[in-house]
Amino acid sequence: MAGVTLDQVTKVYDGANESAVDKLSLNIDDGEFVVFVGPSGCGKSTALRMIAGLEQITDGDVRIGPDVVNLIPPKDRDIAMVFQNYALYPHMTVERNLDYPLRIAGVEKDELKKRVTDIARTLQLTELLDRKPAQLSGGQRQRVAMGRALIRRPAVFLMDEPLSNLDAKLRVSMRAEIARIQRDLGVTTVYVTHDQVEAMTMGDRVVVLNGGELQQVAPPELLYNRPQNVFVAGFIGSPAMNLWSSTFTLHDDGSGEVAIGEQALQVPVAVVESHPGLELLDGQGVTVGIRPDDMHDDATPESETTVVAKITLREALGSEVICHLDVDQKRLMIDDPDLEEMAAEGLSPEIDFVGRFAPTSVAAAGTEHTVRVDANKLHFFDAGTGLRLEETTA
Numbered sequence: 001m002a003g004v005t006l007d008q009v010t011k012v013y014d015g016a017n018e019s020a021v022d023k024l025s026l027n028i029d030d031g032e033f034v035v036f037v038g039p040s041g042c043g044k045s046t047a048l049r050m051i052a053g054l055e056q057i058t059d060g061d062v063r064i065g066p067d068v069v070n071l072i073p074p075k076d077r078d079i080a081m082v083f084q085n086y087a088l089y090p091h092m093t094v095e096r097n098l099d100y101p102l103r104i105a106g107v108e109k110d111e112l113k114k115r116v117t118d119i120a121r122t123l124q125l126t127e128l129l130d131r132k133p134a135q136l137s138g139g140q141r142q143r144v145a146m147g148r149a150l151i152r153r154p155a156v157f158l159m160d161e162p163l164s165n166l167d168a169k170l171r172v173s174m175r176a177e178i179a180r181i182q183r184d185l186g187v188t189t190v191y192v193t194h195d196q197v198e199a200m201t202m203g204d205r206v207v208v209l210n211g212g213e214l215q216q217v218a219p220p221e222l223l224y225n226r227p228q229n230v231f232v233a234g235f236i237g238s239p240a241m242n243l244w245s246s247t248f249t250l251h252d253d254g255s256g257e258v259a260i261g262e263q264a265l266q267v268p269v270a271v272v273e274s275h276p277g278l279e280l281l282d283g284q285g286v287t288v289g290i291r292p293d294d295m296h297d298d299a300t301p302e303s304e305t306t307v308v309a310k311i312t313l314r315e316a317l318g319s320e321v322i323c324h325l326d327v328d329q330k331r332l333m334i335d336d337p338d339l340e341e342m343a344a345e346g347l348s349p350e351i352d353f354v355g356r357f358a359p360t361s362v363a364a365a366g367t368e369h370t371v372r373v374d375a376n377k378l379h380f381f382d383a384g385t386g387l388r389l390e391e392t393t394a
C-alpha cells in the first residue's frame, strides 16, 4: 500500500481560461480515508481523475508512494476506482463479477477462490455469491462493484460520488458500510462527494475545495469548530452557520460588542482576549458567525450575550426545534443549498437567522423571543479576506 501526495497540482482544460484545479497540495497518509467535498464544479472529480491517471496533469506532480506517476497510465498505477455509475456484468453471478479482474490477470484458481472468499466476507456478500446482479438490491450491487475494485488489492482506492444513485436511507447505511470496509482493509482511500454530511461522517480528514482551490484540510471536528474562512464556515454544517457583516466596538472594560441589525451583541472580555486580532478592529468591519446550535431559547436576565428575535417559522422535528429568527440583519449567503431551498419555498432566507433549540422549546411562530447566544462559540472573520481571526487556546 501507499500514500498519495499532490504537489501544486493544476488542471486547465483545453480552451478554458480558469483552472479547474489550482495548485492543489496535499499529503494523504498510507491507509488514510480522505474525503474531497465542495459544491458542484469545484474540481473534485478533476482532482480525483488526475490521481487515477484519467486526466492529464497541466502542472505539478502526483505521487503514489515515492513515485511521480504523472505519465504512468491508469492501469499501471496500482489504483482502483468506483464511480457513481458502476456497471456489473448482468449475465455473470456475483462470484464471477468479483473474480473477473483476477481471471483477466491470470491469477491461479486456488488464489482466486481465496481472494473471493475474503472480499465477500469483508463486504458481506458470502450469501449472495450465486446470484445475478438483477437479484440484488441497490446497496448489494454497490458492494459488488466495490468488491470488484478492491479484489486486486490496489494501493489506492478512489471513489467518485459512489452513493448518489441510491435512495436516502440506503445512502446512510452504505456510508457506514464503506467506512467499515475501508478500516478493515486499511487501503488508502480518496472519496469524492458534494454532500458535506457524507464527508463529515466518513473521512479521517476532509478536504474542502471551492473554485478549484483548497480551502481547508482538517479532521471533521476541527473543520466544524474552527473553519479557516467564511466559505468553509458557511459550507460545513446543516443548518448552515449564521454569518453576517458586522462592526466591532471595543468597550473601556475590555469587552466589546458586534452589531446585529440595530442591536448590539455583547462580546465578553474573555472572548475579546482570546481573539488577538479583535481589539485592533475597534470601530471597523468584521464578519461574524454563530452556529444554529449555539443559539438557545433559555435566556435569563443574567444572560450577557442576547439578541431579540421575531420567530418567523418554527419547525418541531422531535429531537430539536428549528426556529427561523428575524433579527433585522441580512445574512451572508455562501453556497448554501438549504437557503436556496427556502428561497424557492417563498421564505426570506436573506434575512432569517436560524436557531436550533431544545425539543422542549416553547418559542412560538409570530412571537418575539430573547435568544441567548453562546459567546464562546462566536466565529470572527476578517471582513476583507474572509480569513478566520484565530483564537488562542487556553
Ligand SMILES: Nc1ncnc2c1ncn2[C@@H]1O[C@H](COP(=O)(O)OP(=O)(O)O)[C@@H](O)[C@H]1O
Pocket (backbone or CB within 6 Å): 013, 014, 016, 020, 038, 039, 040, 041, 042, 043, 044, 045, 046, 047
Ligand atoms: N472534460 C472537461 N472539459 C472542460 N471542462 C471541464 C471538463 N470536466 C470538467 N470541467 C470543468 O472543470 C471544473 C471542475 O469540474 P469537476 O472536476 O467535474 O467538478 P466537481 O466534480 O467538483 O463537480 C468545472 O468548471 C467543469 O465545468
Ligand SMILES: [Mg+2]
Pocket (backbone or CB within 6 Å): 044, 045, 046
Ligand atoms: Mg464530480
